[in-house]
Amino acid sequence: MPIVKERIGIRSTVRDNYLMFIVEGVVKELEEEKGLVLSATNPYHFMFVVDYSAWRYANRDSMDGMPRHLQFRLHNLILNGGVKDDI
Template sequence: MDEAQILALVKERLGIRTAVRDTYLTAIVRSVVQELEDQHKLVLDPNNAYHLMFCVDYSTWRYQSADNSETSFTGQPLSMPRHLQFRLHNLLVHLGGVQT
């Protein structure tokens, strides 16, 4: 995956116009791509817009929820949003990755 392109799109989505947070955002982008490839065994296609936007959305969620101390009504930390869960599941089924 083109991490620079993912970073640029994450910054656009967040409305960040400076490079002040680039180091942190780049680390998040790299960790998301590495998680998908290593842990979930997905082969991401840099020319597939669906793969690209999933990485962007997942990275954006990671950035926005990094310092989030909110919990559910049961006291458990909030988990990945359902739309990301569904999209990850679809990627796993479609690409034959490891089922989680």
């Protein structure tokens, strides 16, 4: 979560709980809905979660869809073997 805060530009701890739930929600969505097998030691996975969480935070009241750069990265994660075998 500290990297998400850096990405957004937050220095205080006021929104830590909210940000924590966003990050946990993003990870759960990627694992359970998209079927990805994420690794905390993979910098590509880590930075995707950071960028996706930061986008979710910044667009919490928006009905706009996911930006193309995040869509491309998500598709690449799925195509490059990050999906569970049983899906």
